[in-house]
Amino acid sequence: MSAATETPTRARASHQPLPPSRLRFSGVLKSEWIKLTTLRSTVWAYLIVVLLQIGMAALFALTVNMGTTGPGGPGAPGGGAEAAVTGAAAAQTAVLTASLGVMLGQLVVSVLGVLVISGEYGTGQIRSTFTAVPKRLPVLWGKALVFAVSTFVVGLIAVFAAYAVTWGMLDARGVTSDITDPDVWGRLVGAAGYLVLVGLIAYFLGAILRVTAGGIAAAVGLVLVVPIVLGFVNAEWASVLGQWLPSSAGQTLFLGGGVFEPWQAVLVMLGWIAVFVTTAAVLLKRRDA
């Protein structure tokens, strides 16, 4: 307060000239990075993703019946030799274990994806944002990029940490996987990628709907509820449609199986995102902020 009254008549508190500055996309990226990292909700959401991933993996590794390990189990002296599971089967078990948390983590990432944009509309922040970036679209892309990269990094940390934590547990039960096996690390990366794609769908839905509750309902509905509903419909079209949903197609990336090759699954996911991106971009330019 006193500072304000001491300098009531000067637009600039110092006479040092400001360095030339102008609006750049790199600046928008930095701005969005600052916005993402200065909200508690972001930190909490990412922390929960990592903890869920590790916690669920550990729980699964400790309790699941490994079948072949059976009575040999942990502690059986050298008994794992003939019951040992290696190769493709071990990779499948290890990846399934490490990526189990994605089923819950995707909900957290979806909520965060919606909040990244709906939070700005809900608080009025969007008007400050669009005053600084009046062409608007750079904001849509900048937010998407920052959120996608952050989520990918957090997703990688989460699944690889989950793998590391459970490797020993599984190894003790005779399931020995190898991180250098592309079937292992490739699918772990796929799990992190799946989180990003789901998060982006939620983000663009948030940009379209602009309200938090509606955005979360739509995103979670598409990822969780629609597959269940379609599962109840006893018809050929329902099962075909079910395979093309973002969740079932995307989970091919780490769970394997399904009707799509991984690259096809990525294309299906990108197709979904393209629909929402286009809608969001057109509405963003057209609507009043």
Place this chain on the structure above:
Amino acid sequence: MIEATSLTKRYGAKTAVDTVSFTVRPGHVTGFLGPNGAGKSTTMRMIMGLDRPTSGRVTVNGRPYAEHRSPLHEAGALLEAKAVHTGRSARNHLRAIAATHGIPNRRVDEVIDLTGLRSVAGKRVGGFSLGMGQRLGIATALLGDPATLILDEPVNGLDPEGVLWVRGFVRQFAAQGRTVLLSSHLMSEMALTADHLIVLGKGRVIADAPVSDIVNSTQTFVRVRSPRIDDVARRLSQPDVDVTQLGDGVIEVRGLTAEVIGDTALSLGVALHELSTVSGSLEDAYMNLTRDEVEYRTVVTPGAPGGPASGGPASTGPVAAENTQEVAR
């Protein structure tokens, strides 16, 4: 410099801004006045590219705001208190907005000091009072050291010290040859701050003139109170003199000076309990201008006692004036 040409904004069947044209010049503080719903805020949002005009065009320093390479250096705006995410601290909010233009953190600290936010800069905006929110909004508007400043109701919620600061600040800002457009519902504030007024009513420009012109357009009158007011009124009645009976022994006289009225009363042997010259105020001028343009008019029961003493709440002004009766001639 802000130039609006036939600017129009319709929401469905309702026209919020109706073919408005005006120019806001640098070097002056221009006041944007009008009753609630007159279209002030909508116009300001269109200037900043936040609302899309239905038709017409508005430019800031020669171009639509969005087409500038460095928008924050062209114009800064406070359009509503707390256009800020509630979960972020004031400083982080300013850092995020500054980052878009590569504005250094040094400037962020400058605007924090300038607006007196130092002690709360690290606190989350959700806990801010209205006044602190206004200060943060002004700080945000100043980040780019803009050539044009647009402030929607900047003194709303500010303490007296803050009001004084805003007033001094915008005057100094304009004195540097920059452009200031500010809206306020406080006419007295406008009289002290603005050089030029653009008055809006029902989405149209109803006046666009220097403050002094608008004030002078309202006649000065003499207020007279006396226990024998009817005698005085009868004697004063003549062509070119307008006598308005307010009841309770009070009249307002236009066309005669207080000296003439006092002498007349003396010659009648009538005691005067009040004899005062009332200069036209901006409030009166504004009420006269917007009398027919008020969107949400206060309804007064017909037959209610004569208007309240002058200086009553501004919103009842035009209605009170209508309840006074002209003395028949």
